[in-house]
Amino acid sequence: MEMTGAQMVIEAMKLEGVDTVFGYPGGAIMNVYDELYKQSDFRHILTRHEQAAVHAAEGYARATGKVGVAFVTSGPGFTNAVTGLATAYMDSIPLVVISGQVPITLIGTDAFQEIDATGISRSCTKHNYLVRSAKELPRILKEAFYLASSGRPGPVHIDIPKDVTAELAKFDYPTHVDLPTYRPTTKGNVRQIKKAAEAICSAKRPVFYLGGGIIHSGSADLVREFVNATQIPAVETLMARGTLRHDDPMLLGMVGMHGTYQANMAMSEADLMIALGPRFDDRVTGKLSEFAKHAKIIHVDIDPSSIGKLVDVDYPIVGDLKEVLEVMIPKVKEHVDPDRYQPWRDILKRYNEIHPLKYEDSEKVIKPQWVIERVGELLGEDAVISTDVGQHQMWTAQFYPFSFPRQFVTSGGLGTMGFGFPAAMGVKRARPDKVSVNFTGDGSILMNIQELVTAVESRLPVINIILNNHYLGMVRQWQTFFYEKRYAETDLSFQPDFVRLAEACGGVGYRVETKDEFDEALKDAVEKGVVAMIDVIVDRNENVLPMVPSGGTLYNMMLEFKD
Amino acid sequence: MKVERRIISVVVQNEHSVLARITGLFAARGYNIETLTVAPIPDSDMSRLTIETRGNVRVIEQIIKQLHKLIPTFKVIEHEEMIEKEMVMMKFPINESLSNIQALCEAYNGGIANVSSQHIITMVADEPKRVRHFIEAAQRFHPVEIVRGGVVAMERE
Numbered sequence: 059m060e061m062t063g064a065q066m067v068i069e070a071m072k073l074e075g076v077d078t079v080f081g082y083p084g085g086a087i088m089n090v091y092d093e094l095y096k097q098s099d100f101r102h103i104l105t106r107h108e109q110a111a112v113h114a115a116e117g118y119a120r121a122t123g124k125v126g127v128a129f130v131t132s133g134p135g136f137t138n139a140v141t142g143l144a145t146a147y148m149d150s151i152p153l154v155v156i157s158g159q160v161p162i163t164l165i166g167t168d169a170f171q172e173i174d175a176t177g178i179s180r181s182c183t184k185h186n187y188l189v190r191s192a193k194e195l196p197r198i199l200k201e202a203f204y205l206a207s208s209g210r211p212g213p214v215h216i217d218i219p220k221d222v223t224a225e226l227a228k229f230d231y232p233t234h235v236d237l238p239t240y241r242p243t244t245k246g247n248v249r250q251i252k253k254a255a256e257a258i259c260s261a262k263r264p265v266f267y268l269g270g271g272i273i274h275s276g277s278a279d280l281v282r283e284f285v286n287a288t289q290i291p292a293v294e295t296l297m298a299r300g301t302l303r304h305d306d307p308m309l310l311g312m313v314g315m316h317g318t319y320q321a322n323m324a325m326s327e328a329d330l331m332i333a334l335g336p337r338f339d340d341r342v343t344g345k346l347s348e349f350a351k352h353a354k355i356i357h358v359d360i361d362p363s364s365i366g367k368l369v370d371v372d373y374p375i376v377g378d379l380k381e382v383l384e385v386m387i388p389k390v391k392e393h394v395d396p397d398r399y400q401p402w403r404d405i406l407k408r409y410n411e412i413h414p415l416k417y418e419d420s421e422k423v424i425k426p427q428w429v430i431e432r433v434g435e436l437l438g439e440d441a442v443i444s445t446d447v448g449q450h451q452m453w454t455a456q457f458y459p460f461s462f463p464r465q466f467v468t469s470g471g472l473g474t475m476g477f478g479f480p481a482a483m484g485v486k487r488a489r490p491d492k493v494s495v496n497f498t499g500d501g502s503i504l505m506n507i508q509e510l511v512t513a514v515e516s517r518l519p520v521i522n523i524i525l526n527n528h529y530l531g532m533v534r535q536w537q538t539f540f541y542e543k544r545y546a547e548t549d550l551s552f553q554p555d556f557v558r559l560a561e562a563c564g565g566v567g568y569r570v571e572t573k574d575e576f577d578e579a580l581k582d583a584v585e586k587g588v589v590a591m592i593d594v595i596v597d598r599n600e601n602v603l604p605m606v607p608s609g610g611t612l613y614n615m616m617l618e619f620k621d
Numbered sequence: 622m623k624v625e626r627r628i629i630s631v632v633v634q635n636e637h638s639v640l641a642r643i644t645g646l647f648a649a650r651g652y653n654i655e656t657l658t659v660a661p662i663p664d665s666d667m668s669r670l671t672i673e674t675r676g677n678v679r680v681i682e683q684i685i686k687q688l689h690k691l692i693p694t695f696k697v698i699e700h701e702e703m704i705e706k707e708m709v710m711m712k713f714p715i716n717e718s719l720s721n722i723q724a725l726c727e728a729y730n731g732g733i734a735n736v737s738s739q740h741i742i743t744m745v746a747d748e749p750k751r752v753r754h755f756i757e758a759a760q761r762f763h764p765v766e767i768v769r770g771g772v773v774a775m776e777r778e
Contacts, residue, residue, distance in 0.1 A: 180642060181649050185692040188637055205692065239634055239695045363686035366679070 063192040064089035064223040067156060070199035072099045073231050076127050078118060078487050079103070080111040084131025085171060086158025089223035091129070103487065103516045106508040108135050110480035112142020112155060113506070117484025119151050120467045121442055123276060125206050126151070126484065131158045133171030136217075137178065141474060144182040146213040148471025149297060150274055152206040153213035154199075161221035162190070175217045184212030189219065192227035204235040209242030210361040211274055242360060246377030248385060254332075254356045254373040255389035261330035261354075263402040264290045267313065270297030270470070271335015271359060275379040278463040281334060282306075284387050289396035291406055293321040295336050296455050299466040304459035310406060311415060314342035315606045316452040319413035319615060320406050322606065325350055326613040327405075333357040335379050338368045339471070348611040358382050413604070413617055415456055424573060426450060426525040426596040427457050432573070433495060433523065434459040436580060441493040442467065442485045446478035446502030449531035452602045454497045476505025482520040483513050493521065493584055500526040500550050503591075510563035513589040521583050521590045524556060527598045535601050539619065560591035570594045622677035626655070628703045628774045629685065631670045634693040635661060642691050643670060652676060652684050656707075656771035667695060673749075673772045700776045708746040708770035709756065715739055717762040725762075729755040740765070 061069070067090050071079065080103045083091040094102055105111040108130045115126030126146075130139045136157040146153045160169040176188045185205050187198045195218070202214040258264055272281050278301045285292050285308045293313035294301055302309045311318035313325055325331070331353040336342065343349040346368060356373040357365050365374045375382055417427040430453055433441070443458055444467040445451040451468055460466055467485055469477040478496040486494035503524055513520050530548040537545050557567030566588045568579035576594060583590035604615040633639050640659060647654050656673040674684060681699075688697045713722060715738065722741060726732050729752070731745030745755050749772055756767065 176638060177641070180638070180645055190637070237692070240692050361690070363683060363690050367683060 064093045066195045068093045079127045080114040081129030084135045086132035086220045105512045108138035112139045113480035114484035117481030118488045121485040121488040126153045128155045136175045145472045145474045147182045152211040154202045159217045159219040162219045179215040183215045186215040188217045192225035200232045244378035246375040246382035259393040264330040265324045265328040266292035267333040268294045268298040269336025277380040280383040297470045300460040300463045320410040322612040328353045331355045344612045423597045430457040441495045444478045444482040444496045446498040447473045447475045448499045450499045450525040475502040483518040486518040496522045501530040514564035519587045523592045556593040565589035567591045629672045630698040632696040658771040702777045703774040705774040707749045707752045710768045711764045712766040713741045
């Protein structure tokens with residue numbers, strides 16, 4: 059069947075089962091929007107900034123594992139979307155982002171709203187395309203969805219010149235993709251898996267190092283089974299939160315810069331590290347030469363370049379985590395004796411008794427950690443939690459009782475402020491059955507505040523909880539610790555009235571200064587199902603602890619800070 | 622870790638901006654490109670790049686893995702034993718001894734490529750090390766211009 063390039067884009071969305079596109083129209087992508095107007099198979103959500111469109115698509119993808127889709131126009135429309143692409147790239151989130159481009163005849167002439175989009179997105183996408191003719195479009199669209207979601211997932215960008223969206227060509231949508239240059243290894247090497255299984259059974263102080271790959275590969279159930287069968291303690295990275303239930307006795311908590319004492323000590327004293335889909339990020343490892351000095355390392359990852367990148371690995375296993383675990387778990391179960399690790403578990407338990415994750419609650423002022431725990435008590439498994447970036451993000455990772463994978467949506471690798479609110483809109487669209495909560499800070503929320511309008515208009519009731527300390531808190535904390543309290547440009551005392559700001563956009567605002575007020579506000583927002591802005595005035599000087607200073611060693615944590 | 626020189630050949634799908642993907646990768650991750658040669662492979666839709674690079678073992682391993690990871694990459698070839706050749710062209714003033722220059726070029730697998738009223742142009746293709754020696758030896762003929770071609774290489778077996 060013949061159709062225009064623009065029609066092909068819409069058809070491909072239907073065939074890929076896309077139910078939501080986030081985006082923002084503009085000159086170069088108008089043909090696509092014209093076709094979008096004529097269809098009713100999927101919903102388009104008009105954000106108020108292209109960055110938010112991509113973050114919303116990310117929120118959708120992170121909450122479901124499906125490919126998130128965003129449409130933007132050429133030039134500034136595309137450059138605004140770049141932060142979203144980079145955020146998704148760092149966290150391996152499957153996205154297809156389609157941008158308009160000036161007509162082929164104008165490319166290279168510095169035309170109005172022209173930018174070398176594929177040149178810019180090359181370093182922050184898994185792959186990208188500049189479409190030369192409508193003939194190529196069916197293949198490229200099919201490949202884009204396949205590349206985004208297979209192997210190590212990631213964002214794919216398609217740049218389509220305006221004349222290509224108007225061009226007629228035959229539409230024959232491929233049923234499968236065969237790329238001779240792209241064949242991800244999914245089956246792990248069986249001999250290597252066997253050796254790893256033996257190492258697990260003969261270790262004395264093993265620890266699971268659980269990473270984001272578990273979430274991407276949908277293997278959390280298998281990991282739970284593995285941990286339960288072996289009774290080996292486990293640490294989670296930021297991206298792996300929710301893999302194990304918060305009350306799993308084997309869970310030592312989050313690892314790394316703001317990880318728990320027992321988690322970081324387990325990494326430091328282990329004789330075997332079973333790394334399932336993490337990437338040995340510097341926020342986890344601290345100083346590399348001191349990292350896991352006594353441990354042999356098993357590393358399972360679908361991306362070979364992740365293995366051995368920063369740390370030498372003794373048992374490298376390239377493959378899809380799910381497929382690898384399906385082979386590895388039975389092999390371990392045959393020989394493992396969970397009692398063998400009892401002395402090790404006792405040591406770690408003792409560490410946790412000495413230095414548990416804690417904060418000092420107060421009746422005079424609300425502590426940010428209390429707010430997170432309270433939301434956990436009131437909403438627990440009924441909420442999917444998004445965050446922005448900063449202190450509130452770390453407190454959420456530390457204190458929220460996560461119960462299932464994809465319950466926590468956060469920008470880990472890139473650390474993008476302004477991510478949370480639009481992501482929480484995508485979450486709400488993907489999981490209407492859940493309460494979509496965005497923990498944010500008074501700094502972060504203003505970086506995509508215009509999305510109040512989107513959320514209200516598109517009926518995406520997101521509950522924003524601002525942990526408002528009138529500071530750019532995380533930077534302020536570093537200035538306190540490492541810059542002798544020279545608070546350069548981190549005092550955010552001058553702020554909008556968040557309540558009235560929410561109201562101006564059609565949402566509901568609450569200002570909260572006591573615990574009772576917070577309970578009332580949250581209950582009211584949940585009951586009414588409104589776009590909410592709960593502005594919680596919290597202790598200005600609270601710090602995220604414990605902390606491994608940047609470049610420090612995991613076993614040398616800052617546990618307290620006394621002025 | 623010891624820094625070593627490596628030759629890596631990459632076979633890639635001939636498509637829009639594939640060279641930029643490869644050079645961009647080296648630039649973004651701070652890897653070195655000492656020389657780079659590219660040409661299409663006859664009767665195929667592939668091109669072959671030969672990259673001369675330097676780095677320690679971990680860096681070289683990452684380069685190879687990262688090259689593999691690029692979607693248009695078909696094959697990454699690196700081998701302990703590569704047969705390498707490099708080409709160099711040199712331009713000399715006409716008043717230098719033509720026969721001496723010719724003898725030198727022949728000793729290094731080359732010859733005179735062109736003679737004009739002002740200049741002699743020579744061409745030599747040999748192992749990279751021998752090309753370096755040739756350039757050193759040719760200095761006494763006061764070359765006015767040197768163009769090196771970058772390494773091409775093949776596995777021995």
